[in-house]
Amino acid sequence: IFPVPADSANTARYVVLIMGGRLALTLPLSLFMSVLFGEQQIWQINLLRSLSIVGYTLLSYFVLTMGGSILAVAVVNTTMVILEHVGYYVACKAAIPDLVVRPRLFDSALLRRVAGFSVFAMIVNVVAVVLLRTDPMIVAAFLPLSAVAIYALALRMSEQIMLLTKQFINAFSPLVAELHGAGSRQAIRDVFLRCTKFALAPTVAIVVPG
Numbered sequence: 001i002f003p004v005p006a007d008s009a010n011t012a013r014y015v016v017l018i019m020g021g022r023l024a025l026t027l028p029l030s031l032f033m034s035v036l037f038g039e040q041q042i043w044q045i046n047l048l049r050s051l052s053i054v055g056y057t058l059l060s061y062f063v064l065t066m067g068g069s070i071l072a073v074a075v076v077n078t079t080m081v082i083l084e085h086v087g088y089y090v091a092c093k094a095a096i097p098d099l100v101v102r103p104r105l106f107d108s109a110l111l112r113r114v115a116g117f118s119v120f121a122m123i124v125n126v127v128a129v130v131l132l133r134t135d136p137m138i139v140a141a142f143l144p145l146s147a148v149a150i151y152a153l154a155l156r157m158s159e160q161i162m163l164l165t166k167q168f169i170n171a172f173s174p175l176v177a178e179l180h181g182a183g184s185r186q187a188i189r190d191v192f193l194r195c196t197k198f199a200l201a202p203t204v205a206i207v208v209p210g
Contacts, residue, residue, distance in 0.1 A: 011069065011070060011071050014071055014074075015070060015071060015074045018071075018074045018075060018078050019074065019077075019078070021078065022077070022078040022081055022082065025082055025085075026081055026082065026085045029082075029085035029086070029088065029089060030085065030088075031101070032085070032088040032089045032091075032092040033045055033085065033088040033092075035092050035096065035099065036088060036091060036092055036095065037173075037174065038174060039095055039096065039174075040174045040175070041091065041095055042171055044091045044095075045088070048084050048087040048088060048091065049084060051084075051087075052080050052081065052083065052084035052087075055080050055083075056076060056077060056080040056081075059076045059080070060073050060076050060077070063076055132155070132159060135151065135155060136148050136151060136152055136155070139151050165199045165200070166199075169195060169199055172191055172195045175191060176188055176191055176192075179191065
């Protein structure tokens, strides 16, 4: 799909394998981040994610200044992401010491109860990933890799603005679930109105002046 130069083909192959391994490891570990999210321990998630980003930035800068390759940067990225998810596990066990994950505890009835929401939430997330990640592939199919880099930089900036907005939404999601369980529809309406204002305020402040 991508017009990778012949002398960089092996490097590209190893980078893809490393990133695939990262996904295979972090996907099951993301369960513990979800548990923290459900327990409204969002500050711990933000703290661990911030530490991971700072660590990745510093290590990548060090690796590149020492003459490291893109393969080394991929290793640094994978290491920091895995450590971040291990941190979620440690924080989760500290917050909920009795938490146990065992195959024998699987409850099909509970799965059916949550599937009504979870399936559609997963579809929304998959569609969002497709929308954000297919653009570079389309650009690479018709333009040189240098154009992909330029486009990816602008795309990354827009993603960060979107993530800033989602922080407010994520912070209120457990509260909305709790209010829904209590049948407090008016309180949910008030939360949505306030959440919309809080989410839009920083986004407008960043985007409009630019």
